Amino acid sequence: MDNILEVEHLKMYYCGKAETVRAVDDVTFHVVRGETFGIVGESGCGKSTVCKSLVKMMPPPGRIVDGSVRYNGRELTTLSEGQMRAVRGGEIGMIFQDPMTALNPVMRIKDQIYESLRRQKLSKKEMYARGVELLRLVDIPEPEKRMEEYVHQFSGGMRQRVMIAITLAANPKLLIADEPTTALDVTIQDQIIRLIGRLKEELGMSVIIITHDLGVVNEMCDRVVVMYAGHIVEQAETRELFDHPMHPYTRGLIRSLPRAEGREKLEPIPGAPPNLAAEIPGCPFADRCARCTPACREALPPLREVRPGHLSACVRDDLEVSV
Template identity: 55%
Template sequence: MTGAPLLAVKGLRTSFRTPNGDFAAVDGVDLSVPRGRTLGIVGESGCGKSVLSLSVMGLVPRPGRVAAGQVLLEGQDLLTLPPAAMRHIRGGEVAMIFQEPMTSLNPVHPIGAQITEAMRAHDPGATDLRARAIAALARVRIPAPERRFDEYPHQLSGGMRQRVMIAMALACAPKLLIADEPTTALDVTVQAQILDLLRDLQAETGMSIILITHDLGVVAEMADEVAVMYAGRVVERAAARDLFEDPQHPYTLGLLGSVPRLDEDRPRLLAIEGTVPPPFALPPGCRFAPRCPFAVAACEAAPPPLREISPGHHVACLRAPVELAA
């Protein structure tokens, strides 16, 4: 992974104002995505994964706002761009596949019209939009794309709707694709087909991918690098092989220990004790300390920095690497 990354997120903080005060759903996140590579972001529901992706896209809903940090796309800070310039970036340079295609697609418009709308927005002078949209549907392996062009979302299966979302996202050849839970609610066969499709399209176009999921199996299959988030912060970041072979943060250990494995005979799966702290009552030190079996008094004093413990392997834990590896 040499050269400048396509995307670099530095010190990103996204907060929400509520009657109980402000809280940061994303709190000081640093990430980078090399060209042509896949970054997997994992964590429990509510850890900030989707808010992070919406922050990159400039789509944080009110009363949320990006309070600090930088989102650098090829060196250009997207957070400083005016709305018109960001609309040009969104969909053209950076595209996103949202979690649930049935709620993301407009139910009263044919899917072909929705794909051509995205094309028209970024290329107002284009004339062959129908042919391009049909080609986009064929590219994501939708059968009979000419007929599907005029069909409505409710006429398609869940897997086909997800393929339509991918076709729409790739319609303008983005450099970066953000896939937010792209296989949620799909059966394992369709899930495998979607992942194979994303992998083939990445090889064909050279785009970078941010894959957001809670499914560690999907991450193991797709990602080159993995970032583990907990309570709005990245607690571990490493190459996928290193993270799965040598996890160092107690939270990562807990996540991996909760997944059944065919090569191990365990009477019970590991369960992480306790619950995620509410955003208005976060502990002053390590946010995982109240649930951590390795915690010591120093863990509760101050937030641990995300530090490099081996080449390319970063962990936000005072006990790593010696005690956890022992």
């Protein structure tokens, strides 16, 4: 397999004065070139922290404590900030839940696109033409007019399209999208999901989608990891995960899925993810798990292959149970 990204034993902790939050605790996965890879889990499970650590955008007091991130075989964790900035503005592009955090309110859209194009040494005329082309690519009507406008003149969905256009200006090979549709209403969410899917094909990118919504994973992803309390608890091809969910947490997520076919009522998982500043002995899902036994609290269950190509971290994975 040709992997564009390989992450091994990655640990990123927020090392504050009073406490250490183990937001990403020994995470290993890879992204195959050309695939859409999903990272799913409830809020607070470490998904955004993983995505930030991939590109070394750690908010203080976050730091990579251990592990490696290789992009096309090149180790990123040891790069200087200057080298890393070139990677972020080039081969790896990022889009976020809230486009306003990435867009500049006092700059015209065209000038923000030009910033993203600056490494490409284009003439003013070429940059303008490329800007119009990019806005057209993300389906923004009247791109010539929109180039002159400011972000407050765009609706939520259109802002997300602008952010995608600006990110694409740098010709990324890997696009990391952290909850790109969470802030949008449902019809707009579907449009953005389809747009990202189409752009991935047209531009030949690999994509990492981070989401709390398994429905988004189902629509977009080839493979997926499920994160809980800073750990990966399950990993599989998307179809396999939905057909044979093994970990009780994944089963809970599927049961709470509003769009699940044939399901009449939602069954949210009771409780909430644990505080990651506290020491958690054993399985981090134990307090919420209906199948918990005393053995579950003894040691952290390792990720192991439970079906071909399908990993799960539950001591009771050998027991087949219906979802």
